[in-house]
Amino acid sequence: MRTKGYLLRQGLALFAATLVILFLIAVTWEFWLEVPAFKWLGWGKPPDLDTASRWRFILTCTGFAAVAMVVPWILSLRLIWRLRHRYRHLLAARAHGYHLARHDALTDLMNRPHFMTLLHARLSPMLEQTALLVIDLDHFQAINDAHGNTAGDYALRRIAGRLNSVRAVGDPLLGRLGGDEFVVALTGALTRREILDQAQALQGLVRQPLVCGHRREILETTIGIAVAPLNATSADQLLAAAYSAMHKAKCSGERIRLQDTFLPEAKQSDARHAQRLRQALDDGEIVPFYQPVVALESRETVGVEMLARWQHPERGLVPPDEFIPLIERLGLMPEMTRHLLDCAIQDARQWPGHCFLAINITASYLEDETFVPQMASLLERHAFPADRLEVEITENVLIERLDIVQQNLNRLHDMGVHVSLDDFGTGYSGLYHLARLDVDKIKIDRSFFNAEEIRQDNLVRMIIAMGRSLGMAVVAEGIEDERLAERLVRQGCHLGQGYLFGRPMPAQALRQHLLERHPPATDVRGHLCQATDITPQGAHHDCSQP
Structure with a gap:
């Protein structure tokens, strides 16, 4: 956006240009156009003035015009500045609204609809393998019960910040599905070992102590992982497969579990062919x-x-x-x-x-x-x-x-x-x-x-x-x-x-x-x-x- 100094310079330039044009019009009229105009209009002969009088008339007209333009010019500058200021605020509000529509208000991570839209774009068409990690915080409700919802919100913001700072491989997407569930998508030629290592790194970040109220809390996580196209070929199917792996992990007491239900070979083959x-x-x-x-x-x-x-x-x-x-x-x-x-x-x-x-x-x-x-x-x-x-x-x-x-x-x-x-x-x-x-x-x-x-x-x-x-x-x-x-x-x-x-x-x-x-x-x-x-x-x- 332009600054107030820029507007002032532009206004002064316009003011000066207007005065110069008025001055030139007055000179042209007095020395060249006045006599032909009077004859053409049938007004007779114009007053016979000497050169000094003509110049005084020209300068007087120009001066009066300058005085007459000062107040409108100042008011115009003020109006333009206020309009630009409000337009700047409108753009900022629009950008903020656009951000809020796509991000979680508490953690500032992508919300579920926006995350799923981006995940769908990655899978359609499927150019590379994508691993989806659903992260669930174990016994998070105990923090809310012991310290209140304010402390719980603070804990979620801290955890979101930690997850967002991880140096993940595979062009990560990070979002919050709701409550105490987070989700990470990793796209690329990742091996099973690399995916598991990434999940363990995320668990390590979340496990770091948190100060809630006057106590130090350590949160554990359960992570379910599904991979496209092995376990699914669409965004919704992939999320459901990752949820299923996470629930199986909770039931069996595991911390990390890869989905073990695979698509038929024909569907996997179609997905690989589409990718190729x-x-x-x-x-x-x-x-x-x-x-x-x-x-x-x-x-x-x-x-x-x-x-x-x-x-x-x-x-x-x-x-x-x-x-x-x-x-x-x-x-x-x-x-x-x-x-x-x-x-x-x-x-x-x-x-x-x-x-x-x-x-x-x-x-x-x-x-x-x-x-x-x-x-x-x-x-x-x-x-x-x-x-x-x-x-x-x-x-x-x-x-x-x-x-x-x-x-x-x-x-x-x-x-x-x-x-x-x-x-x-x-x-x-x-x-x-x-x-x-x-x-x-x-x-x-x-x-x-x-x-x-x-x-x-x-x-x-x-x-x-x-x-x-x-x-x-x-x-x-x-x-x-x-x-x-x-x-x-x-x-x-x-x-x-x-x-x-x-x-x-x-x-x-x-x-x-x-x-x-x-x-x-x-x-x-x-x-x-x-x-x-x-x-x-x-x-x-x-x-x-x-």
């Missing part, structure tokens, strides 16, 4: 791979689909089926999508030509209110044309909250981003979605190519005809042999994707793949129009030209 996956995301191990999309008739690469791959330092490339479902359950899909799209846009800027970049979006992210602004921010930051980005939405994700999805897709279209309906025909209401949503392209799911050939041709021909009638481009996925590709060309399918044209590959390999082809510059939009007699929405320029 979050670390992989933070370390940049999850990277984009790209699979080419070609114009079936010319076999020119017109775009790529971005796919997530986990480059595990020990296992190598981890299949997406092993980590994508867990990413979704952990709520990390938006974060992963933003990271991968950021990398992919940077890669796309290095590709020859102007191929489109397609990215799959999940339901949870598509229904997020921040989805469209985040996409716009990424495009703007990289100066990447919006019409080169294609958002692929799986038909099954559109069953719930269709209105929100529709609103977000319309906003994407307004930006110039294209929309593709992936896995068409495998959901519950594909035609309904096509009627409600502004879709530029449909992708025929690879499962249609596993049926008997006659039925397959009829289904594919029907989907292609429907796409033509709606003015949409059609993409066939999972093309692995030349015979299927040629049959799709005869049926009028626009685009194809599959191992026949290229497997998913990292950015450098894709760039080399594009450079090796050196096809002539071709406008894919024009090419598709000539081949199919339609203008497919969302068509893109060829990306293979060097």
Whole structure:
């Protein structure tokens, strides 16, 4: 906050500046503007004054103005100072109220709700092991009975101060659950021995003598310990497990007890995988791979689909089926999508030509209110044309909250981003979605190519005809042999994707793949129009030209 001296200096500067401006106005009026103004207003000729008289008039006006401003200036300074003083007190009161809402009034440690909120943040997602120690003071009620509640409150404050001063390992959180119970959370790669040593150190601090009334009291403690993810995977479960260990210790006469009831191995494994996956995301191990999309008739690469791959330092490339479902359950899909799209846009800027970049979006992210602004921010930051980005939405994700999805897709279209309906025909209401949503392209799911050939041709021909009638481009996925590709060309399918044209590959390999082809510059939009007699929405320029 500014000091009173600062306000005084600023006030004096403003006062002086005002006087200077008034002085300059008076000089300008007397020597240059008075005669033209009188003529323009029709007042005749102004009084003929000599130069000395004019200067006396100017100084007199300036002096009167200075006298007239002194009192308002002083009152204004006083008012500003009082407002700033009250604002400072308001901020202090607000900060104090914020602190009281999160801390115990007696011991100034974190209260139970705030402690549990921070503990939940540590466990979701679980990056590291967390040990929770519940500390209960044995026979504390005897102090209240013998010396009164005032002495008991004094003892609790002293104990809280001792616990707060401990040099604990594992980034400790310390709180008071209520009554004579305290809690400590330690996060990190701690061994069983290190956790027990920390508990013994806390017991030693509490055991130091206290002077209550005229007597020295020594308090003993019972500590129950639970560890996530061995004993629990959520904050509430972890606290319940630590309480259970503490009560078992009291019943058996122990001072410290580790929870001996473990979660099933499957849950522990999921928690460890979640921890490792979050670390992989933070370390940049999850990277984009790209699979080419070609114009079936010319076999020119017109775009790529971005796919997530986990480059595990020990296992190598981890299949997406092993980590994508867990990413979704952990709520990390938006974060992963933003990271991968950021990398992919940077890669796309290095590709020859102007191929489109397609990215799959999940339901949870598509229904997020921040989805469209985040996409716009990424495009703007990289100066990447919006019409080169294609958002692929799986038909099954559109069953719930269709209105929100529709609103977000319309906003994407307004930006110039294209929309593709992936896995068409495998959901519950594909035609309904096509009627409600502004879709530029449909992708025929690879499962249609596993049926008997006659039925397959009829289904594919029907989907292609429907796409033509709606003015949409059609993409066939999972093309692995030349015979299927040629049959799709005869049926009028626009685009194809599959191992026949290229497997998913990292950015450098894709760039080399594009450079090796050196096809002539071709406008894919024009090419598709000539081949199919339609203008497919969302068509893109060829990306293979060097």
